[in-house]
Amino acid sequence: MQITPIPLGQLSVAAINMRRGRKVPDVSDILPSIRARGVLSPLFVRRAACPAREKGAPDHFEILAGKRRYFASLEAARELGEDRSLPCIVLGPQDDAEALEISMIENLLREEPDEVTQWESFTRLVREGRSIEDIAATFALTELKVKRILALGNLLPRIREAYRSEAIDAATIRHLTLASKAQQTAWLALFEDAEAHAPRGSQLKAWLFGGASIATAVALFDLETYAGMVVTDLFGEEGYFADADAFWAAQLAAVEARKAAYLADGWADVVIVPVTGHFASWEYERAGKRKGGKVYIQLRRDGEVVFHEGFISRAEAAAAERRARGETEDQKPARPEMTATLASYVDLHRHAAVAAQLAGTPALALRVMVAHAIAGSPLWSVRPADTASRNADIASSLAAAAATGILGKRRRMVLALLGMDEHRASLCQDRCGSHLVPVLHRLMALSYAEVIEVLALVMAETLAIGSEVIAYLGEHCAIAMADHWQADEAFLGLLRDREVMLAILAETGGAAVASANAGEKGATIRGLIADHLTGANDRTRCERWVPRWMAFPPATYTERGGVPMVAAARRAKWMVGEE
Template structure:
């Protein structure tokens, strides 16, 4: 085997190449490095029938990438090739398989360390990103992981900590990393992981920069960027709260100057429970409630009073927008005595009509009694009127003063309770019925 540089026009894909069939492979991942440096790993080739021409046994993707660069108009140099001795197709196929299959990818941590070494050797983040086809942010993530303490990298390589832990630890300073490793190695100590680790790094709570009401640049507060998320965080929570509370006081003064009766700054961590408050305009004595979350988020609730105050202030009226603060209680359409009057006359009318169908009602009642239904009970109906004049009105009504012959027969006046409801009492009352044979069982 010898090494030589061969022009792209003198190369073709061998039939023995294990990647030689089908459409051209995807080479998007190779294009950045091929454009910048050309082919670095030699192709395996063997002579073919034409003089000075060779067929590629292994390296089709590199060959395809060089062709793509040439079609773009980029500079193309002769490709380094390892020329195999002439042999049969079995030898060529074996070489192709060994070149493609007998590779062991470096572990993830080794890749991080290699990128760090490359930058230390003088490459900038942008140059590395261009060479490997990465976004600059991706390169920064890799460098942050590669710059973790060796002990942390070893723990991750051995599977003792997960990816979430190492990502959170990229937010930590070297001293914080050392403190965390000490906790991890101490069997009697609690070592935070997951979200607890992130909170531990920021002194209890990770406060995002987006929650600041003040100008972060003017305060010159220390900011830690989360390369694996969208937010940045304050490194010093005490410094944040000092500036944040000053900004809240300034907003309070602005509200008072605008004519609001009061501005209430709630205790940090207390929630504004909307069901305990009602909307009230500025003229109705509405206040501003400022809700302060432990996460640093501030919410301004404008125009509210407590529900007790709303009942006292509204009197059934409305706020500045015309909305009722507390609705007046709805009065019933009829009074209690009038409702009793209507019910008693209605029941009397039903009994009078049922007198002509007593047999049907009696059969229905007995069928349920015989079947042992739990939803029925036989009792004597007792009707009472709340006033004497109502009782007299019912007794003298046409429904109760029927001219039908009087017999000592019990005819059921009842309601049946449906499934899933409480049973209603079946009441029986002696009422006038005809001596029709149909009324007998």
Template sequence: MELKHIELSQLVVSPANMRGVAKKPDLTNILPSVRARGILVPLIVRPNGAEDAYEIVAGKRRYHAALTVAEECCGFDPLPCAVMEAGDDAAALEASLIENIARLDPDEVSRCESFTRLVREGRSIEDIGLTFGLTSLQVKRTLAIGNLLPRIRTLYRTHKIDAVTMRHLTLASRAQQREWLALIDCPEKHAPTGSQLKAWLFGGSAVAAKVAMFDVASYTGEIVSDLFGEDSYFADAEVFWTAQMAEVEKQAAFYRETGWSDVVVMERGAYFNSWEHERCPKRKGGKIFVTVSHRGEVAFLEGYITTKEARQRAKGEPITNKPVRPEVSAALGNYIDLHRHAAVRASLLSEPAIALRMMVAHAIVGSHLWRVDVEKQRAASDAIAESVEVSASEAAFDKARRSVLDLLGFDADTPTVVGGYDGDHGVARLYARLAVLSDEAVMRILPVVMGETLGVGSAEVDLLGQITGTDMRTSWNDSAVLPDLIRDKQLLNAVIAEVGGSDVAKANAEATAKVQRSILVDCLTGSNGRAKVDGWLPRWFAFPPSCYTDRGGIGCVERSENIAALVAQPEIAEEPELREAA
């Protein structure tokens, strides 16, 4: 190379410059030193064909810094330059890359674009690696960025996506990249990034090729290489799992042939908990447990038995080994179960007595489809709770509950019928008990089950109260707790008018709430010279209920008004009697 000083007017940026021609460089960290000391390191240039004209292969930032200082100071000294031979674009690009990488690492996208141009100029991956001190894998990783759509490269260059997301997108096809960009553009959808993006690209958990038990070279499915993760992934997880589990079965068969008592292949994703197993050698009947992770990893754990089996052996109980492989596959089992289910529920249409008993059993025991909770009857205070517990209504219900517990053979101390069954076989065993009972006996159970699960403060309470003609005068009698709960003077006065008469209410309208409460208690108990009022029932306890004021806010009144139309419906014709269950 020839070293010479060249005027600014004779220099232009070369298309071979890795920083490009149009993009304005960042001069933040170079401009102060150029102002202070000028250009110390020569630019790399080459003749561009015109007389006394040169193009800058490396040194674009120094050139622009010199232009800036020249504008500020009305001139700048000629720049020191190393002049290359003209014509070799690849050599010029290499010079630009080497010079710039030594000074300021370009972003990955710029480096990729430059490497791609070198490849097009005829440089091999190995040549590029040797020139820049990189491994072939590092060069391939950089070139892989070129597989991205231009917009994705721009998103990365402008820091809209991170490096992990960009690298995962190099595994995507052009169609997948466009689909991902559509998610980015849609405000109502979320575009996966990071590790979620890899799962999205592969339709679930990405399975690495390194976990395959089979020979990957003979694998007929598609494998996608991940240059950044130094691994490859199976494009079709279903094809992989078919091949992987076939290899697991082959290895399991080998273990059985070599004398192991059993090989237990655990469900995919299930953990092998050491506290649930004990060590046991092959000669004493130890087994092989096989764990299979969702990522495709398989582990063969030799010489274990379950703790339950160990206890059985210690007690001398016979061990019944489960078959290693079920007779039917999961899909066939699902087919069988669905058809059996359809046939049985069609048969149930003509057996209402059986259906009734099965419903009662479900309500009492529960199942994965039935969840019935007992009403907790939570009270705001101990006084309220006690007033309900000692009421005649609660005593009558508790008597019926104890009768049902005895009828079903439950423990007499069981607090509720619902949830009270603790025997084996759940619903099936309880149904067997109900099947031998008469319809009359089952009908005695139903009201208790319904009563235990009837929600406090629900519209159902108001509906049933009106339908059954419930009269709380026969069960409610409270002169202690209720008066103490009425704190509003207007409400107290209205209640006194109903209990003691309008004259008493008017005479005490201005009295304190405490005085009015004592008057109400006197009327209910016949104390302090006032006549006892028998059979009085607050309006709220009627079915339907009503108010004492026009302020509203009474839940039972609002619910009753909402269901008034339902109560007015004509009576439904009686159903024919149920046939006895077989």
């Protein structure tokens, strides 16, 4: 395949180009490079007759892929006042479907287009005779992904354009693809009315289905035998029941069948808790079949059915205990042996004796304290730090961090020492103290060194995030964050402040690079930072870099403030100075 230089004047964008017909593209991210070095990656073109104004000259070419490089070169040529030629690969006389595939593949590799643009191109391919299987194989997509994109054809054109311009979010579009044209028209009227409120997301789903939608995943019955209508969401993996009444008729029939199966299996009773009811677990106690346990079937508004096996009410449990003691149902409870005042007197003296003994036995007190921290008590409530994040990228980054792996390994070791489930989310997750004595009993069998291991994990799990103690301990231990962290996509994607990004670029790539790119867009600066951190695109790799905020002690990039970890470090120093 030969690369041929072709003057700009002999080029135009092909009608089949997937980005044809849109506004002039933003080329600010590639313009500096093209000004300096020209176009390095060739365009894909095919020979075509020139427009009439060119008298049909045979040396005209239309661009199948490379529209942004073409427009950036036009801009650079205008600025510099010079003629330019672009490196091109001249393709043969393919049919339009093959040409469109070339255009799409090249564009997808460089910059993934929005879903509406993909829909326009996929629709043209379908009209040219390509099947969904062919399109999926050509572009390395799943057939479901192709179907989801083609489903945008169910939308009104104005809704599609609003989605293209990001005025409508993806969750809302998913639900609109299920709507009839009349429903879409009604919704669009609300959307375009500044005084009205157009439902979005889950609210839109309820608006379309006339109430809470019920997913097919909750059905207890076989969908193949269901006579009602199921609406399939091509953007998701599940469908929804269009008729709630028809669903509940089938669901309740399945529930009755399960109830009969439980009774046949030997359960004392099966109680169906209606949608309007509630199963409060704290009002019940566990009980097996032999002890008269029942099954409670809880119906939920979203159609889900929850089975609670082996429970009896606390009143029933108390009655069973009385029967076990030989008491009759109408027998009055016996008068207690101690009055409340006498019991208080005895409790206080016993407490004083145990407290005095504990104060003089540090090794025992250590075990009791650790047990309290793990299991809780009416006077102790120790909570593990909540490290969960609603941001999926942050959650993935933290899960992959080296420090998270180290902490998880030590947690599994300690859980094994205490005979606890190794999949337990955290050691200190109990609150009411119901496991206090069993935990203390296990700690009594451990050596002092093992108890210290447990204590270390307890403290590690319960450090307050962003607190002064984090700042103090990090500096005291001289923690080098480069040993535990390196920049990832989640971090780079969170950078927004231009002044900060340029300062980071100066740290990672040098002051000259930062100065030369001071006028670039934020996305370009982020890309340069990433290149210097990874060594991509022939950039000098910056080793063991961490942002100033992440280090111990932390620092700022600007004088504007608003850096919580710096404020915490200052408070920690102030606290130490006051002691």
